[in-house]
Amino acid sequence: MKEKILDCLSKKNDYLSGDQISRHLGISRQGLWKHIQELKDLGYEIVAVPHLGYRLESVPDRLFDFAVAHNLHTKFTGKKIYYSDYLDSTNNLAMKLGMEGALSGTLVLAESQGKGRGRLGRHWLSPKHKGIYLSLLLRPRISPSNSPLLTLMSAVSICEAVKEAIGLSVQIKWPNDVLVNNKKLAGILTEMSAEMDKVNFVVIGIGLNVNNDRKSLLPQATSLREARGEELSRLDLLQGLLRRLEENYLLLEEGGARQIIDKWRGFTLTLGTRVRVAFQDKYVEGQAADIDSDGSLVIRKDSGLMQKISSGDVISCR
Amino acid sequence: MKEKILDCLSKKNDYLSGDQISRHLGISRQGLWKHIQELKDLGYEIVAVPHLGYRLESVPDRLFDFAVAHNLHTKFTGKKIYYSDYLDSTNNLAMKLGMEGALSGTLVLAESQGKGRGRLGRHWLSPKHKGIYLSLLLRPRISPSNSPLLTLMSAVSICEAVKEAIGLSVQIKWPNDVLVNNKKLAGILTEMSAEMDKVNFVVIGIGLNVNNDRKSLLPQATSLREARGEELSRLDLLQGLLRRLEENYLLLEEGGARQIIDKWRGFTLTLGTRVRVAFQDKYVEGQAADIDSDGSLVIRKDSGLMQKISSGDVISCR
Numbered sequence: 001m002k003e004k005i006l007d008c009l010s011k012k013n014d015y016l017s018g019d020q021i022s023r024h025l026g027i028s029r030q031g032l033w034k035h036i037q038e039l040k041d042l043g044y045e046i047v048a049v050p051h052l053g054y055r056l057e058s059v060p061d062r063l064f065d066f067a068v069a070h071n072l073h074t075k076f077t078g079k080k081i082y083y084s085d086y087l088d089s090t091n092n093l094a095m096k097l098g099m100e101g102a103l104s105g106t107l108v109l110a111e112s113q114g115k116g117r118g119r120l121g122r123h124w125l126s127p128k129h130k131g132i133y134l135s136l137l138l139r140p141r142i143s144p145s146n147s148p149l150l151t152l153m154s155a156v157s158i159c160e161a162v163k164e165a166i167g168l169s170v171q172i173k174w175p176n177d178v179l180v181n182n183k184k185l186a187g188i189l190t191e192m193s194a195e196m197d198k199v200n201f202v203v204i205g206i207g208l209n210v211n212n213d214r215k216s217l218l219p220q221a222t223s224l225r226e227a228r229g230e231e232l233s234r235l236d237l238l239q240g241l242l243r244r245l246e247e248n249y250l251l252l253e254e255g256g257a258r259q260i261i262d263k264w265r266g267f268t269l270t271l272g273t274r275v276r277v278a279f280q281d282k283y284v285e286g287q288a289a290d291i292d293s294d295g296s297l298v299i300r301k302d303s304g305l306m307q308k309i310s311s312g313d314v315i316s317c318r
Numbered sequence: 319m320k321e322k323i324l325d326c327l328s329k330k331n332d333y334l335s336g337d338q339i340s341r342h343l344g345i346s347r348q349g350l351w352k353h354i355q356e357l358k359d360l361g362y363e364i365v366a367v368p369h370l371g372y373r374l375e376s377v378p379d380r381l382f383d384f385a386v387a388h389n390l391h392t393k394f395t396g397k398k399i400y401y402s403d404y405l406d407s408t409n410n411l412a413m414k415l416g417m418e419g420a421l422s423g424t425l426v427l428a429e430s431q432g433k434g435r436g437r438l439g440r441h442w443l444s445p446k447h448k449g450i451y452l453s454l455l456l457r458p459r460i461s462p463s464n465s466p467l468l469t470l471m472s473a474v475s476i477c478e479a480v481k482e483a484i485g486l487s488v489q490i491k492w493p494n495d496v497l498v499n500n501k502k503l504a505g506i507l508t509e510m511s512a513e514m515d516k517v518n519f520v521v522i523g524i525g526l527n528v529n530n531d532r533k534s535l536l537p538q539a540t541s542l543r544e545a546r547g548e549e550l551s552r553l554d555l556l557q558g559l560l561r562r563l564e565e566n567y568l569l570l571e572e573g574g575a576r577q578i579i580d581k582w583r584g585f586t587l588t589l590g591t592r593v594r595v596a597f598q599d600k601y602v603e604g605q606a607a608d609i610d611s612d613g614s615l616v617i618r619k620d621s622g623l624m625q626k627i628s629s630g631d632v633i634s635c636r
């Protein structure tokens with residue numbers, strides 16, 4: 001109902017009588033008043049003037065489920081949203097929901113995380129109302145060995161959504177870091193539940209620093225606010241990101257791995273540079289030559305030999 | 319306490335006075351009597367004779383947690399056991415426990431399953447008290463791409479445990495079927511929760527037909543009872559299997575993949591035969607030439623080309 005009331009109020013930039021709204025939505029004046037109060041408590045500035053009605057003055061930058069769903073226009077992404085003020089980790093909840101049979105497209109959002117996780121058990125700083133912390137549950141028809149493509153697809157989606165929202169070009173460091181000015185803007189943690197030959201479901205966890213100021217960032221991290229000098233709407237950015245994720249995911253499911261990799265190449269910092277990659281307790285050094293069809297990094301070693309690396313940490317790009 | 323009482327009673331093949339037992343275990347005579355009643359209710363035949371005490375006449379063939387733990391002698395396997403009369407699927411519960419942080423070696427047992435699962439969503443018939451239905455949670459230090467080795471390791475463990483228990487030689491069909499007389503005796507469903515480059519945990523589900531008669535078996539399946547002509551103790555077999563699983567798992571963790579694969583070769587029906595394998599919506603036909611170091615099947619096609627197959631169904635072995 002809150003989504004519908006917001007819909008009414010945001011369509012008209014003027015006062016709308018309580019009578020009109022309640023008739024339109026088929027609820028009582030009393031019921032409407034209760035919902036309006038709740039919206040006000042959540043931070044929506046709604047003025048009520050006798051004989052004129054209600055007017056929406058401003059919306060808070062909160063990622064409430066109904067606010068995200070409002071005008072989202074996706075096919076399945078975010079059809080079901082679990083919103084929390086605080087979670088230990090959005091990925092933990094999404095994995096649990098996956099085990100319980102939650103549908104593809106189920107979205108978990110938190111305004112803050114206590115134990116936000118990055119790859120290999122690393123911590124992701126998740127201060128309240130500053131960043132976007134989401135986990136998206138998907139049920140792709142791919143084999144576990146092709147699942148790294150989902151990480152590439154997610155990195156591409158972040159770059160596209162940021163470009164679209166504020167015109168800022170951001171870069172990808174293989175496999176899953178999104179950078180601005182060589183500092184970390186976003187991270188992706190893809191987890192899956194799988195049989196040996198079949199993925200049951202995948203959870204794509206994304207942490208994106210949006211309105212963080214310097215003191216809520218690690219030295220090697222940055223935020224869109226830092227890069228741009230002003231705050232921006234997390235809600236708009238999130239909706240754009242969800243649309244891009246769905247679009248690129250559908251492309252992947254329809255056999256468009258090549259196109260995803262091509263897009264990825266357009267955003268990457270890694271290809272063509274000299275890299276040193278930590279991989280299974282050893283280092284591989286050479287020229288980052290290509291990305292393979294399964295998302296692996298192909299390195300041309302000094303001996304001329306090519307080596308494929310499915311996962312690892314790119315240590316230096318000089 | 320039940321495990322300790324059984325321990326006392328089974329150590330002596332004669333009457334043991336209630337006084338001795340309760341003093342030894344530090345419980346009251348009343349408390350002992352209550353536990354003895356419970357054991358009798360569970361099917362343990364315990365006779366009580368005035369002035370003589372208690373004597374254990376027989377134990378039921380049930381896989382009670384305390385009975386399995388009794389004299390198991392493993393390092394970590396089955397240190398925590400979840401026993402149920404009925405579960406929809408032991409793998410489902412084990413995956414859930416894994417998500418909640420259960421330790422490596424946690425064991426889930428059920429006397430029957432309503433939705434016992436095989437690979438690719440297939441059903442595993444799990445009639446009550448007939449078979450062994452277990453799921454073992456492990457936290458191996460391997461990458462997702464090496465996880466098929468755990469399935470090979472499990473198949474080897476089943477073959478070894480059956481051989482040890484009743485001297486019967488059983489065979490493996492790649493990757494995860496255990497056969498007797500070309501009929502299916504046991505199946506393995508390995509599932510995992512993983513990041514792209516790190517396994518969080520693995521659940522090895524095993525369904526083993528032990529005392530099933532013909533009417534509780536599918537036409538293409540068999541049981542140890544069918545192969546041998548008489549019933550056998552599921553409890554003894556299970557304990558042997560758990561010991562073998564732990565032994566082979568530790569071997570794998572200590573870098574013994576080669577040794578596991580060598581053992582696997584000794585039990586296999588597949589290698590050296592002509593096979594047709596359903597693999598990613600197509601068929602590959604040729605000679606099953608080898609097993610690769612990551613558990614993949616290597617097929618020599620008629621063209622002479624070698625093809626590696628990470629998973630699939632071997633359709634015919636003629």
